[in-house]
Amino acid sequence: MNLLASMKYLVALNEHRHFARAAEACHITQPALSNALRALEEEFSVVIVRRGRTFAGLTSEGEQVLAAGQRMLHEQQVLQQSLKSTADSPVGGLVIGAVPTAVPIAARFAAMLQARHPAIMPTVLSLSSSELETRLDNLSIDLGLGYTDRMGLGGAKLLALPQYIEHYFLLRRAAQPHPHELQIGEPISWQGAAQQPLCLLTPEMHNRTIVNTAFASAGCNVTAIIETNSILTMALAVVAGQVCSVMPGALVAAVRGYRELEALPLVSPQVRTPIGFMRHAQVRLSRAMEAAQVLAQDGAWLRHAAAHSGLLVSF
Structure with a gap:
């Protein structure tokens, strides 16, 4: 049994939560992956994988083997890089x-x-x-x-x-396109931003939690008219539509080439992350x-x- 290969397959199974997808990710057949995992169980004399009609998770012993496998594969990578690198x-x-x-x-x-x-x-x-x-x-x-x-x-x-x-801005279309690129406008309060039609990240995103907390601190309860988990969608929705968006500076800088946009620093409260x-x-x-x-x-x-x-x- 190739112990490192078997550990790789176990890590893949834990990541994909599906035998066929894990096998595909490892470029082997599903029977080969299953046989390698059974050999791993025989090596350590424990049940590692809880099996049903589909993958049902790892046993407590399997979780221990998985953690060891993750560290073994990491150490293999560290060693390989050390051997290939010079000072x-x-x-x-x-x-x-x-x-x-x-x-x-x-x-x-x-x-x-x-x-x-x-x-x-x-x-x-x-x-x-x-x-x-x-x-x-x-x-x-x-x-x-x-x-x-x-x-x-x-x-x-x-x-x-x-x-x-991280600083925050209200991104919106400018009344008139600027000569060269996106411009930074005058500050706007979170309360003022709440009056705009907004495209925001979806609720499970941590940035949305930060934004919601800022609006709540300003006494506002905001409902987005567009939600997305894509930063590109947020920017293009402002470019192509009639919505605004709350964006941190890193995203504003990424769309600075759009001269038809402007970004207003958000204040009251000052949010810094x-x-x-x-x-x-x-x-x-x-x-x-x-x-x-x-x-x-x-x-x-x-x-x-x-x-x-x-x-x-x-x-």
Whole structure:
């Protein structure tokens, strides 16, 4: 039995919650996956998978084997990167998860990291806050960019690298297109924003919770006329329709090329939310992750992130 391969199949089954989809993800047949998992059960003399007509979850012993497998596969990745890398040239993949409102900053970070270290291949995924925390905990992503004030809510042991403070704007169509690009207008209160037809993120998104809390603090009960879990949809709904949207600075900066739009800073109350990179606190860092951590604390990068996410005074 190939122990690492069997652990990979178990991790895939836990992720996909379906035998056929897990087998497809691992590029093997479903019988091969099932046989490998049965061999794993024989190796440890425990039942790992609760089976019915479909996948019914893992046993308590299976959860222990899964946690060990996740760490084994992580250590394999760390070793592979160490063997392929030199002192000045880290080699390997790096999976970065980001909450939707922080995806533009995560994309900038990935591009800057790859430019600095061409042998690193970043992958950027858009994840909800709960997905981000779960996948950091089970080691299926290396780095997460999200709301650090949520750290510990899901039980994951995480370390934070502060990045920037999220500021909020009302994005709307301008009365007249600006000559070159989106402009920052005069501040507007949350109460004033509540009077507009709004496109907002769906209720399960943490950013929507922040927005709802701000409106409630201003004494407003807001009902969106469009909801979405896509930041692109939020922006295009404002461009193409008659709605406004509440967006953090990172998203406003991402649509600055639309000269027919303007963004008004939201005040009364002033809402400021810390955003940071998070990583698992109890595992060794791969060479790619070491390089990412250095960049995440670099002063030039932090100034760049702030310029494209905060008050946007450089517009």
